Each structure stands twice: as structure tokens, then as C-alpha cells.
Amino acid sequence: MSAPSAAPAAPDRGRGSPRRIAVYLAGRLLGAAASMAAVTVTAFFLFRVLPGDPVRTMTQGRAVTEAQLDELRRQYGLDKPLGEQFLDYCSGLLRLDLGVSYQYRAPVTELIAERLWPTVLLAGTGTLLAAVLGLWLGTRAAWRRGRVVDQVNTGLALTLWSVPTFWLGLLLIVVFAGTGGFPTGGMATPGVRGPAAALDVAHHMVLPVATMVAVVYAQYLMIMRSSLLTEMGSDYLVTARAKGLRDALVLRRHAVPNALLPTVTLVFLNLGQVVAGAILVETVFSWPGLGQLFYQGLRLPDLPLVQGLFVFFSAGVILMNLLADLVYPLLDPRVRV
Amino acid sequence: MSGTPARPSPRALARQRRRLALSGFWRRYRRHRAGLLGLAGLVLFVLLALAAPLLVAPGDLSVTRAPHDAYQPPAPAHPLGTDNFGRSLLDLVVWGSRVSLTVGFLATLVSVGLGTLVGITAGHYRGVAGAVLMRVTDWFLVLPTLVLAVALATVLSRSTLTIVIAIGITAWPTTARLVRAQTLAVEARPYIERSRALGGGHTHIMLRHVLPNVLPLVLAQTTLLVASSIIAESTLAFLGLGDPGTVSWGGTLQDARRAGAVSSGVWWYLLPPGAAIALVALSFTLCGRAVEGALDPRSREGR
Amino acid sequence: MNHLETRGLTVAYRAGGREVPAVRGVDLAIPPGGTLGLAGESGCGKSTVALAVLRLLPATARVGGSVLLAGEDVLTMAWGRLRAVRWAGASIVFQGAMHSLNAVRRVGDQIAEPVLLHESAETPASAARRAADLLERVGLPPRTAAAYPHELSGGQRQRVMIAMALACGPRLVIADEPTTALDVMVQAQILRLLKDLVARNGIAMMMISHDLSVLADACDRLAVMYAGRIVEEGPARQVFADARHPYAAALGAAFPVVGDPASRYAPRGLAGDPPDPAGSGTGCSFRPRCAVAEDRCAYVDPALWRAGPDRSAACVRVLPSEEVL
Amino acid sequence: AGTGGTGDTLTIAMSQPIDSFNPFTAQLASSTAVLRLVYPTLTVPAAEDNTPTGELAESWRTSDDGLTWTFTIREGLTWSDGEALDAEDAAWTFTTMMEDPGAATANGNFVANFESVRAPDPGTLVIELSKPQATMLALDVPIVPEHVWSEVGDIAAFDNDRDLPVVGAGPFTLAAYEPNQSVTLDADEDFWRGAPGFDHLVLRYFTDQDAMVEALRGGEVSFVHNLTPAQAESLEGEPGITVNAADGKRFTGFTVNPGARTRDGEEFGDGHPALRDRTVRQAVMLAIDKEALVERVYGGYATVAEGYIPARYEDYHWRPADGERLGHDPERAREMLDEAGYEEGADGVRVSPDGDPLRFRMAVHNDRPDYVQTGRSMEEWLAEVGIAVEGDYIDSGQIGDRLNAGEYDLIFTGWTVNPDPDYVLGIHTCDALPEEPGSMRGDAYFCDEEYDEYYAAQLAEYDPAARADIVADMQRLLYTEAVVNVLVYADMLEAYRSDQISDIRTQPARGGNLWAQDGYWSWWSARPREAETEGGGLSPAVAVGAVAAVVLVGGLVLLLVLRRRGTEDERE
Amino acid sequence: MTTRTGSAVDGPAATAPAVLAARGVSVRFAARGGGGVVRAVDDVDLRVGPGEIVALVGESGCGKSTLARTLLGLERPSGGSVLFKGEPLGYRARELKAYRRRVQLVPQDPGGSLDPRHSVYEAVAEGLRVHHGTLPDEAVRVERALSRAGLRPPERFFLRYPHELSGGQRQRVVIAGALVLEPEAVVADEPVASLDASVRGEILALLLRLRAELGLSALVVTHDLGLAWNIADRVAVMYLGRVVEAGPVEEVLTAPRHPYTRALLSVLPDASAATPTILTGEPPDPARVPPGCRFHPRCPVLASGAAAEAGVAHRCGAEDPGPLPEAPGHGAACHYAAVTAERPEAGNR
Ligand SMILES: Nc1ncnc2c1ncn2[C@@H]1O[C@H](COP(=O)(O)OP(=O)(O)OP(=O)(O)O)[C@@H](O)[C@H]1O
Ligand SMILES: Nc1ncnc2c1ncn2[C@@H]1O[C@H](COP(=O)(O)OP(=O)(O)OP(=O)(O)O)[C@@H](O)[C@H]1O
Ligand SMILES: [Mg+2]
Ligand SMILES: [Mg+2]
């Protein structure tokens, strides 16, 4: 009889048909849009129930007349009924108009745009460093599970993880700023221009980024460690070792790529939250970013600003979730569409 | 065939079983040295919080007749120094543990309770109900936690309860997600199908099979959540959203910062409450990880 | 010289502070071109033996005795030499192919990997060509190389594993339960394939299974393990049809011959529980489940004795009683 | 250019961001402080004693009825772009504020009584009032160049931060602006009063109080303000740093709800009835130990307050005579309450003759640590005389709500008092009562005919001494009624690097402040101190390089160590 | 040839009404990953008479488990109906519950079928508690069920947890859990597939003994023809959602008519087997059922030309032989078998 000649179903090479990709994408986008809509509604009604007359708060402690207050109310559309305000707000949102900040008297969108770059710089650098550090140390810790490297690593990470961010920031200021040669706050020294400016910004970034990394990297470390530990017992690693691969290669070529899958999505998911999490670091280090803006908005409270930032932060998380959804199939052939 | 005279009642059996399970759990837990350390820290702090009224005289926390001078560095009479009113920082830390731990536990209770309920329900009912629940969870998950907590704390009136609610409400989706995933895993196990084939209804399956099997996860999640809730409490206080009328660690930190302690060389105002938060959070985290480890079937002995 | 020879191989796992003896003195020998079947119930130490051959056991395992691959002792080999011997000298087809293949790398790359590693003359392109060849040899179209493991069926994955095992032209292939998870029909296909490849290339093979009938079909010789020991060894047909050790006999009888009236409405099994690897006690470890146990079984722990031409069994009943005492 | 306070640049820290450089709309104190350096005003309070002195206006006249003011504008002034600065600009500025509601956002109250503003010729500005206005020499309204601002379409939406340098006429010009980070001002060498001491003035924004102080220590900035008592104390002894504890412009206190009502006398809210009794209100004041507040809450950097107008304004400040003083005397408070029939109940809380226990709700701003601490102290003090007070530490928005609704018993308050006290006095007239419940101009539902008469009299009195007498009477009345109660005047704590700055002028000369002056005196007068040694401290670039090198080397060593251990470990 | 030993029930129970029957049952699923339907079970007739053991055999994925689950009402058929004692099965919660008191499932994987957090006692008592609440004699019943299932003495097992039991013991606990409700029929899905060869025989013997003692009817799902030979009275062979051959064990396994059954029998790793007929290709996909006879793409009879000789080759690719009707005798859904049925059994065995 003939040799067994299997005719395997044509191995689905990678991506799948454009139509299915389109359907997948459309599904994800729709989900993101739904979340966004929900966030919008929440943001509006959540902040409308804030106590206090915003106009009063705005002018607190200053000499104002009733007419001035009324004028302010009119300017901010606070004299209209709630339903109308909501419609205005929604239509504004579609035009990327998040209203006008009470304290800056500038469009919130503009304020956000102004502050976006510093936050992205800070949170981006922080996350990147934290991820690289966390993943690397996590790999080491898992590979040497139970040894000194692991214990020191995990212990340190967990300790830092348990420390309140702002407290750590303050401690760093006490120890390193001023006398330690690092600036205590801000993003740049006024007047420094040219190539020195980049260095200057880097100099200002050291402490805030260190704070951010210290608190965040533990998470990546733990995820990578446990993810790698689950992979550790896997049969395919035995196969790899049986093939005669050096342990370092087994780790690099086989274990890490597999363990990286859950971790990378997590990095993405976290990224969304990190931007919002920058509030503390930015506040402590006077970093002129979105977090600081939020903090300032809170103190008044500056309703359109806080609301706008809330929407913006949520949109960031939604976007990152979407990216994670889109990136995951690229990384893991098993879930390719 | 049923000739054995002294047959234990099912209730006694259940008790015995529970005792056995507990001792087994404890045996496995004991193997985690860090977990024991965490547990010790935890017990210490809980005892401290419970004993606070005995350790701190009511007058010691009075702002008008504080026992010491303001801003005194650590000395035998006040081992951790004093604050701007002349109250001993040690007293403040001891007393603050009450609020901080209460907030930590209550917020965790809220979020774990809510999360477990939603998670199991969403995982069990596959139809529209589950999908809707999951959508809601997803949507909550999308809201930036800190921002939402801050917003809630701003919106609601300022009190410890508000903080509990703000933290509880922002933390539950994570639990729900976890519980749902675990529920799905449990529901895929053949014993659920067996139970259905035996005639068990939804409630039976959820209560008898799913809940006990997700509980360990919930327990581990609980300990981890307490840690983050305590940190969250201090964060909210730091952002000025705490209840200034009560003594809590976060509140004390906030007071220290407001007083400019960092730049005034009054390090003892800043250090103790922060260290206390970090220690408690670390204790809970270590416990949580040890619980996780002890419940991990892979670490079980036997087959 | 035998391709594989183990002498007094012992393996103990450290688990929960105790030492669990998993393999307790196993002697095996496979001549060039020979095929040996290793049978036994779950947990009796079959896989442990297989892993010990390439020193792949986890760090918690303590290994004793010696394992000679073409005369070289694997257990005392230098690290670099060991890596060279792995796969090029002996390769393994693991039980669960889904888990033994890396899910995120293409099948072709995984086959080519050991080739590139062990043969410096190979370039990535030539290794890829070789991978395609190998796939054809196991009956898969060469384009399978571009697939990821999850895109293949269980049988196809197992074939990929076989192709991979053949990649460096090893002299010994160890197949650890290659068909356990597979459907009857696919199982037949894979067994046929393995038999053909071994016969055509003169490779020595050790095949592990708990199904004695499968092994009897595919191998020259059979070894039956029980609680970490070989309890019977001999030519496959003989051991299957006429086992001398009661355990081997029970194992053989567990698979009825369809059409044989004797087994109609008469399933045969073995009462009692599998042995606890940790608890040893004195005497024959099979005694608690043995239907024909005698008094002396309680204190004699029998070694493998000659039980006929070219076969041996570890049961006191194969010897005249006076020889024991 | 340079960093810190070296050489020709003076860097100062500000603790507030800039909301706008548009003087018509800018609200935040930081913005106002910058604008005072950039735009002129008609008059400016003198550095020595706050008396109005001429700025744009060289001199002024008032008509007999006090309703027509004629200012003579200084001659030969120009804007920084060279255009002439004259009465037209001032007239345009005021008129715009009167006509465009958007332009009245920030300073509209100054022009509320203006009938018309004219510039009959470039050197004369005539302002017609509808009723007398005592603040005519303290018009804190920056005058803007008409030729620039008449081009601006919508003034309310204009931020004035695009077209730099901004055209102004102060001692400095606005040269550069990094939103949320810094403002750079360049000195105007040709400023009519003389060139400022520093060529550049940089204001850096800090969100963190501690970071700011550390920056001062490290020499990154040369001036900080808004210090806490602890910070001031710790900076006090440091070499090269001078702490300036200026007398406060602000009073801190609380008002008592004497029964909220509208102008028409309609009562609303739920204020405690016992607080309508002056005895109870006075007893509350007697229970409070203001000295202790100064010590404990303000670390000594404050003055006990009695009169409504801070001590800093010597002319208007008032102090009770010994007989009328309501100092700390819990014993007397208890006696008074006993006499008035407020018997102590079983739980130690007194009960009014009507049967209401004296349990008061006290609304305190939670974002002001000194308020919170004062509030908590008051809880304890009042408990000692048998009054239970429950502090509600809430944010300002909610405070406003409670005030407007009249749903409070005690509520904290505090005002920054201008050199001219008119506004803070005006908020306690009966006119300040709300037209209808829910909207409130003042901070107490105080209404007293006698007070109103005094108020009208002082407004019409242009003789400073006579006016001061009337104001004193008003304060005595407020004090004895004990509805509006002041507790302390907190010092304004500032510090600067005296090793970088010399000759800086406070306003007023004695006990005066540097930041947020009514004028530009401090920054205009500051002169660089000749530095003995330049440099010191690493330049940022070098520091970064060094750190990077250390990290790199450390990382490499670590890597090598781990590598080495790693290969050893590979033997399973 | 037909030597029946140890059967408790006399005669193949063909005439008595079926305890459990499937009539034209189809189950369809939406294919995973969208698009198309999976015809897991396609128009199946099957009956289990009183006291009868029926084996359902077939290769992996042919729909055996799905059919078993459908018989228990765990899956709702998209066509046809399940009959219990001649009555169609109702799918309302109460009806299902009542039904499940009388028909029990012995699931495939004894390890996974026991809740790791329930002790043996609880696992066995679960059925009782679901249907009767906590009975006063619960412990007695549990004890009885356990000892029936061969776990003796039962008290020794009460407090054990599944992970403390061997595979064979777990399977017995599962069986005891089914027996405790004293069902009239059990459906056992691969009852020994995950067990060691040595334990297997014991469990099968237990099933036979229970049938003898309690008169249980049973449907045993398996892919193992040897098992069918060991214990079943009748056997049904499934291929791609269809029963393609059914009949008394002795007839079907010794004189198979359907080429698929023949192929299955030929690959048994039986030392005495002649040349095995190894079917080529992968297991078929129920999402893509071929037209005509669903076996024809892999049919060795068609490939060897025997079908053409018999003149049915054209029908194999075009004409569905249809479902096998529910009949007591030996039948096969095959064009070739239908043509050659009259002739003496050719070739194989
Ligand atoms: N890493 C380990 N740590 C501790 N014990 C182990 C470990 N691996 C295997 N064992 C134990 O060693 C014994 C032999 O295991 P092994 O895997 O060799 O059995 P096997 O015969 O291959 O069984 P199966 O047929 O189930 O594959 C078992 O009792 C098992 O529990
Ligand atoms: N819920 C489901 N959704 C979609 N397809 C399903 C579902 N359940 C089963 N199937 C498909 O139906 C077919 C029959 O499955 P079933 O489990 O009944 O097979 P089986 O004969 O029991 O196989 P095995 O011997 O492997 O247990 C399979 O192709 C399976 O993939
Ligand atoms: Mg094995
Ligand atoms: Mg199945």
C-alpha cells in the first residue's frame, strides 16, 4: 500500500485574508468607539455633579461684581440647561473641542497639546526603561529562580513597588537634588538653547524618570518572571536543550519569546495607565506635563480642564488597549486572524 | 453493607475536611519565607492598630495641648520626632494605622466583593447578560484608575468612606477580569459538566463549584489589593483629597509636605508615615504572593 | 558496540524535601539497528530513563549508574561534548508534540535549528532545504516548513517532531510515547512511519509506551518496567504473548484480541493501585497487586533473572525455589 | 544669559502658573505680578508706605463733588516699540473695560462707577464718576497700548503670548514665555524711573513647594516666596540666604452665621439659632487662643489679629482698647454662657435656653493647611467651654455652596486687603446681602445700619485721617458684634539669595514684602551683588556625562559579573 | 461463534422499548473562528434497550461525545429528538432535572471530572443533594454507592481528595457518584481512556457487574474496539457524525461490512493482524462534510477498484447512503456493502 501521504490543510501562512483582517479591525475599532462613547458620557455627568459654583471658585478671593460672574457664566455656557450643555459638549468633542479652561481661559485641547510632549517624553522614557530593566531582570530572576540574584531582585522590586510614588520622589529630591547636582524640578533651564538644551532636558529628567522606573519596573519584572517560570517547565524547552543548545540560547531563542507574549501586551496596557500615573511624578518634580495640568485643574477645580483630561487619559488607555489588541496577533502566531 | 456504627455526620466531615485543608494550606504557606515575613509584619501592624487606643492617650493627639515642642528631632520622649503641633510622630503613625488599615481592608472588601460577583456572573452566563456585564467591566477597566479615583473623591464629599468608595470602585474591574478568566477556566473543566449532568442548576454550579475554585485566587488578589488600596489612600491624601479631619498615614504625609518638611530638614516628619505605608504594603504583597504560591497546584505535594 | 547501554541507572527526584526514587537500577542495551520497546504503567519511570540518556533531567534529579552512548558515558561527559552528542548522537521524539514544539517559531526553523547548530558546514539556506527534505521523508509537503505548530493537526505535528529527530542523522532515536495522544488511525500511520524510517536508515530506536500491544508490533525487544525497575525483558513477541512476570502478563492481557471468545464479556485487569514511588518496603514491589504472590515475595526483592533463552524476568517464580535462598 | 542669579539674570520662583498675559482677563496672582512689571498704571502705591504716587499720572485733581477726576499724564513716555504713550491709551483702556464685558473680567469692579473716560488732549485724562469712589488713586488697572490692542478682535479670547516681545511700558518687557515653565523679561534700559538692576528677569514655575526651596538652596533660583514657617525657619540660618517675613496683607478668620437673609429680610438657611445671640458669638471668640495659633500653626510667623484691617496698613489698622478686648479667656466665656442661661448638658455640651444644644458645624477649606490646623484647634478650645464644634474640611467649591445656602454655623474666610480697604469693608454692608437666596457677594450675612452709615461716610471722605477714623469705628463694630472674626495676619514668607541680590526694596519699607507688590519696586530695585567667584557646581552637560559614564561602567561590570556567574551556572 | 458469557439480560433486548434512544438527532455548531457550521452529529438513530450495553465507537472528532452529551440533554439537538422510555425529552429546567435523576453520565476524564475542592464524600453526595437536599440517610447511600463501585471500605475514602486518589479510584468515585441516584441508564464517555492499561480491565469488569446487579442500561462511548468486544452487546460505529454500521458486537466486529469498520479493525495493534488497511489523510472535518458517501474520499474499497467492480463507484461520490435506521439487526450504510451483502463475506478476516 502507498506510503502514508498526508495532505495537510494548506498551512495558513500568517495573516489570513484581507477581509478577515478588515472584520477584525472593524470589530476592535467599534469596541474602542463604544468605550469612548461611554467614557464621554461618564466624564460629563461625573463632573457635572461636582459641588460648588465653578464661577465662584474661579474668582475666589477676588473682588468681583455679580455682572462679572454672570458674564463668566455666559462665557462658559454654564447658564444653559444641562441637556443643552451635554449636547454642546458632545458636538464640541467631535470637533476636538474640550471646552475652555476656567483658570487658563484657553481651550483645553490647546492646553493638552501644549503639555502632551513633556508627558510623552517622561512617561515614554520611564516606561521604556522600566520595561527593558524589568524584562531583563525578570528574565534573570526566573532563570536563577530561588538563587541570590532572584531573591535580591524580587525583594528590591517588591519593596520599591510598595513605596508610594510621591514619597519616593520627595526622598529623591531630599537626597539628590540641590546638593546632588540634579535639578529639583522643571523640564529645562530657561535660556539654554541648541544642543545643550537636549542635555539639559536629560539632566532634568534623571530624577523623575528614576522615580517612575523604580516604582513601575517591579511590575514588569514580576510579570516576566512568572511568565518565564510557567514556560520553564515546558516540554519545548526540553526539546531545545535536547537539541544541544546552550542554556543561554534556550533562554533567548525559545523561552523568552514565548514568555514575552503576555508581557508585551501588558506593557501596552500599562502604557495607557502610565500617562495618567504620571500625575504624581509630574506634581512632585514640577514637570510641565499633563499630570501636572490635571493636578492644577483639581485644585480649583477647573471643571472643563479636569473633564477634558479625564476624557483624554481614557482615550489614551483605549488607544493603548486597541494597540495591544492589534499587536498581539503580530507577536503570537496562535491568535492570528 | 453499612455496618459501621460510628459514622461521622456530614457536618462533622465538612469541619474535619476544612481543618485538614487549612493545615495543608498553612504547611505550604510556611514554605515561603518571605510570606512568613510579610505575615509577621501584617500581624504586627494589625495588632498595633487594634492596640492604638491603649498606646496613645487621647491627649497625645490634641493639637492645642500637644505634649511636646514643635519639630523636635527624634529623642527618647518622642522616638520619631514631633510634628508642627508638637505631637509625637510615633503616636501619629500608630494612630494612623487605624484609618489606613481600615481603608485598605474596606476598599478591598468592596472591590473584591463586587469584582467576584460580577466576574463569576459574567463568566457563568454566556449569553447577552454575560456579554453586557463584561462590556461594563471592560469599560471600567479603560478608565484610568487614579484619575477616576481622584474624580470620585472630588465629586463625593470628603470623608474616609468616600476614599473607600473611590478606591473600591476603581479596583473592582481588575478583580472581575481575573475572576471571570478563572471562572471560564473552571467552567471548562469536566466536573462542571458532570455537575450539570447530575442536574445541578446555575446557582448550584456557581456556589458549589465555581466559587470555591475561584476563592483562592480571590484571596490572593485580596491581599495584593489591600496593599494597593493603602497606597491609593495615601496617594489621594497626597493629592489633597483625603479627609483632613482624621489622622492617617497619607494625611500625615500630606501634612508634612504642606508644612514643607522636605526642604526644612524635618525629615522625621516625612519618613515614618511613608515607611509605614511601604512596610504594610510590602507585607501584604509578600503575603499575597505566598498565598498565591501556596494555592498554586503545581506546588502541591502528591499527584 | 551497543548504541545505548545503561548500567545500574538510578534516578531520584527531590520533591517536597524527600527523595523519590523514580528509576531504581535499570540495565538496558540497544545494538545498532535494534529497536527496544519500553512499557509500563504511568509513572513507572519510562520518561525518566529517556531523559537520563541525554542528561536532560531537571536539577532536582539525582542520577546514578552510567549511561553509555556509543561507549561514552553521558553522565560524566564534559558540558561541551554533551551538547555535541545531544541530537547528533541521539535524539528524542517527545510525547506531546504540541508542547514539544515552540509555538511561536515556524516549524521549518525549528527543524533547521539543530542542523545549523551541529553542522558548521551548513548555511541557513541549505539547512532550510534539508528541513524541507526531512518533511518530505515523513510524508509532509515541504511547504509545511512555513507553518506554525498550531496550524498543524496532531499527527502532522508528531511527524514534524520525527523529522526534527532525524535532522542530524542520529544513531539512536528515542520515541517517548509518540502516539499516546493520537487517534487510532493516525497512531497506525505514525507507527508505520517510524518502523519504516528505522528499518531504512539502520537507526537504533527506543520506543516508550504504556501499550504493550503497540510495542510488540513495532519493536524487536521489549522491556517492561514496574516501579522504576525492569521486571521483564526479552524478544517482543514472546514477552507479549507469554510473559513470565505477572505484571507483564497482566499488561499484555489488558488489550483483548477482538474476536477472541476468551475475552468476550471478560475484561482483564490488575487489581490494586499503582505503586507509590516513595514507599518501598521490603520484598517484591509488585507483591501487593500480584495474584500469584508467595510467602517469599514478602522478603525477596528479585533481580532480573534468566527466564529462558535471551530473556529475563524479575520474579521469584521463574526460578526453582531452592536457588533463591 | 546665565542661570540662577548669576550675572545679569535674576531668576525667581513662582508657585502659580500663568493663566494669561492679557491684563483684562488675567486672574492669577502670578500673572498680575508679571503684568505689573510690563504695563503701567495711573498711580502706584509708594514703596515706602503705600501712599499713592504718580506713575503714568504725574498729578491729579478732583472736582468738589468728587465725581470728576482729572489726571495729568507724564510727558515724553513711549511704549517699548517707540510709539508715544499718552492719555489716549489710558482712555481707550478704561473705555474698553466699560464697554466690552470680556475686558471687564479681571478688573471690572474698578470701572463699575465710571460714567465716562475722556482724553481731551494727550496730556490729560478725565474720568467722570456716577458716585464717589475712594479707590481712584489705587486703580490697579494696567494701561495697554491702544495701537496694539485695538487690533485685537475678541479681547476675552486673547492671551497676549504670541507676539513677543510684548509691547509695554514698564521697567521690563515680556521677552519669552515657555508655558508652564518660565517667563523671561528683559529690562527696559530707558525706563523713565531708571533702568532696573538686572538685565533679565526669569520667573520659573514650580509645582512643588519643597522643590522650590531646594532650588533656592542649590542656587537655581534666587528668590522664593510662599514659604511655610518650617521652611522659613530652616532657611533663616543659612549663609547667603535672607529670609523676609513680611507683614501679611491678608487676614484669616471665620464668620458666624447670624441668620442668613436676603436684602428684603427673607430668612433662609439653617444657621444655629443660638448664634444670633451676641453673647454666644463673643464666648466663641473668648475661647480661642490666638497667640497659640500664631505659635503652633504659624510657627511664630504671624500676628494676632483683632481689627479687620491688617496691621501692615498702619493708617487703617485698629486695635481694641483693653476694656473691649475679647482675648483668650475661657473662664469668662463659661461665665458669660452660664449667665445667659446656656447650661451644660450631661455630655458636656451646653444647651440654649430654647433647648438647642450648642453643636456647631464649622466649614473649613481643606486645601489650606493653616485653616485646617486652626479649625482643629478651635474644635478643641470650644469643647472646653462647652461648645461642640464639628469641623467639615471641604473644598472651596463646597464652602461657597454652604455659604450661599446659609447652611453653616461657622465658616472660614480670609481676604487679601488692598492698600485701600474699601472692598473688604463693602462686603459687610446690608447691600452685600443677596437679592435672593443662593448667591452671595460677601462672606457673612452681616447687616447693621450703623455700619452702613459709617461705610457711606468713609466712601465720601477724601481726607485720609478722617477716613481712617471712620474705618476704625467700623472695625470696632465688627469686633464687638463678633460675626466677622479675624484670627491672625499671617506673615508673607519669602527668601532670596543675598549673595546674589543686593539692594532689594520691600513695600512698605518696614515689614514689607517682595513678591506681589502693588507695583514693581522689588524687581526694579534689585541689583546684582558682585560675585566673588564665578561658577562652582557642575554644568548640566558635565553632570549628565558623568552620570551616564558611571551607569555605563557599572552596568558593564554587573553584566560581566553576571555573565561569568551565568556560564558557571549552566552546568545545571 | 456467539458465545455470550456473563450477560445478565437474556436476549438482545430488541423487542422491549428502548430505555434511551436518539431519533434522527443532529447537532450543529457554529464553526470556530466564524463562518460555516460544524455538523458534529448528523441524523443519528440509536437505541439502548433495557439492560443493554451499547458501545459507540469511532475515531477522534467523529461526534461521539457530542451525541452522548445530547442524550443527556447537555446539548440541544438542532434536529430530531432524544427519547427516554419512548417519551421525548423536554428541555425545561425542571424536566431536565427530573430526567437527569434517572439517566447519569460517567464523564471521560476521571481526574478532571472531580472538583479538586470536593472530598470524595461530597463528590458522591452531590447528586443526592441536588435532587433531594440533605437526606438523613445520605451517608448510608454514599457508602453503598462507593462500595458498589468497588471502593472498600468506603469510610476510608470519604475524606480523600481527588488528588490523593489513583486514576482508577477516581473513575470509581465518578461511577459511584452516578450510581448513588440509582439511575436507569448511564452514558459513559470514554470511561477508561485516560486510565492505565492495568486498571482498565477492572473498571470494565465493574460496569459488567453493575449491569448484572442493577440491570443498568449503558451507552459506552469509546474509540477502542477492544473495549466494545470486552463488554458491549451491541456496537455502533460512527464516522463523521453518522452511524455507519451498527449491530450485535459479534457480528459487527467479526464480520464488518462497512469498509471504515474494517479499516478500524485492521489497524488494531494486534500481533496476529494481517496487512493493516491504513486510511490515508487526516481525520475528516465535520465543517466540510463531503458529498455523497461521506467516507468515499478515504474509502479503500473505492480506491482499490472493488467498488467499481461491484458497479457502485459512481454512487459513492454522488449518492448519500443515508442514515442507518434504528433496527436491531446488523446494518451498514454503504453502497458497496449493500450490493455485496448477499454474497458470502469476502476477503478480510
Ligand atoms: N521533576 C520531577 N520531580 C519530582 N518527581 C518527578 C519529576 N518528574 C517525574 N517525577 C516522578 O518520577 C516518577 C517517574 O516519572 P516518569 O515521568 O518517568 O514516568 P513515566 O513512566 O514516563 O510515566 P507516563 O507514562 O505517565 O509518562 C513518577 O512517579 C513521577 O511522579
Ligand atoms: N462547542 C462546539 N463548537 C464547535 N464545534 C464543536 C463543539 N463541540 C464539538 N465540536 C466539534 O464537533 C466534532 C465532534 O466532537 P466530539 O467531541 O463529539 O468528538 P469525539 O468523537 O468525542 O472525539 P474524541 O474521541 O476526540 O473525544 C469535532 O470536530 C469538534 O471539533
Ligand atoms: Mg512519560
Ligand atoms: Mg470525546
Ligand code: NI
Ligand atoms: Ni544675558
